[in-house]
Amino acid sequence: MPLIHGYDPPERFVTGTVGAPGQRTFFLQARSGSRITSVSLEKQQVAALSERIDQLLDEVMAAETTQSVIPAVAPLGLEDSDPLEQPIEEEFRAGTMTLSWDPSDERVVIEVFPYTEAAVVSPDQLDEELTEPEPDEVFLVRIDAGSARAFVKRAEQVLEAGRPSCPFCGNPIDPDGHLCVRANGFRRRDP
Numbered sequence: 001m002p003l004i005h006g007y008d009p010p011e012r013f014v015t016g017t018v019g020a021p022g023q024r025t026f027f028l029q030a031r032s033g034s035r036i037t038s039v040s041l042e043k044q045q046v047a048a049l050s051e052r053i054d055q056l057l058d059e060v061m062a063a064e065t066t067q068s069v070i071p072a073v074a075p076l077g078l079e080d081s082d083p084l085e086q087p088i089e090e091e092f093r094a095g096t097m098t099l100s101w102d103p104s105d106e107r108v109v110i111e112v113f114p115y116t117e118a119a120v121v122s123p124d125q126l127d128e129e130l131t132e133p134e135p136d137e138v139f140l141v142r143i144d145a146g147s148a149r150a151f152v153k154r155a156e157q158v159l160e161a162g163r164p165s166c167p168f169c170g171n172p173i174d175p176d177g178h179l180c181v182r183a184n185g186f187r188r189r190d191p
Contacts, residue, residue, distance in 0.1 A: 002135050005030075005037040005091060008142040009107070015046050015155045016084040021163045022174055028094070028112065029084050030141050036085045039112055039139050041094035043159065050155035052099050053108060053148050060101050060145070068106055070145045078150035081157070092137055108148040112139040 007013065010030040017024040026046050029038045061070045095115030102109050113135045143151070163172035168182040 003137045004140055005137065006140045007032055007037070008140075009144065009147065010141060012080065012085075013141050013143055013147065013151060014080055014084070015050075015151070015158055017158060017161075018084070018088060021161070022172065024162065026158075027084060027088060027090070028139070029088070030139070031085055036089075037091055037139060038084070038088050039092060039094050040090045041112075043162070045094055045097065046155055047159055049097060049099070049110070050152045050159075053110075054152045056099060056101055056108065057145055057148060068145075071149050074149040074153040075146045078146050080150060080154055091139065094139075102142065105142075107142045107144055110139075110141045110143075113137075 007030040010032050012031040013029070015026065015028055017026050019025055024043070026041050026043055027038050028041060028046075028049075029036065031037075057070055061072070092114040094112045096113045098109075098111040098113075100109045101107075114137055116135070163174065165171065166173050166178065166180055166182075169180050171178060171180070
């Protein structure tokens with residue numbers, strides 16, 4: 001039986017970073033009372049999760065099967081721009097994440113499972129029948145639609161706070177510039 005870090009609902013559920021742009025570590029963090037759970041993850045995972053939450057809520061709105069109103073944007077009272085709770089103690093590094101809508105209590109359900117080497121499949125293993133091992137831990141968060149929209153808004157702000165992107169190749173620009181593949185190896189200094 002896995003250890004479940006469950007929050008239904010959390011008092012706070014956010015994404016945030018530690019470190020300077022280009023060297024940031026991304027975290028999902030939930031808090032209820034004095035209990036805090038922090039899970040590290042990749043920038044791309046934050047982007048995918050926030051994008052998918054937004055899409056899920058749009059799909060639920062379009063289906064009109066809910067009794068309550070799903071907000072189209074983050075409600076003003078739910079915005080959260082505070083830093084991550086300290087101290088940050090990583091429970092695990094995120095691997096697989098699942099996202100669903102629970103119509104019985106109209107909540108977004110987010111499950112985050114630890115990264116494991118066993119979950120990585122090489123191209124020559126695609127035809128093999130593999131069984132994924134049971135996870136040791138699960139980070140489970142259930143939030144209402146308004147809180148989910150607020151999570152998405154904050155995630156977008158966190159993602160945009162990194163290094164600027166090169167307008168030519170889309171890669172991040174370090175403070176000392178970067179070698180742009182679209183400029184035949186010449187160093188670009190500013191966007």
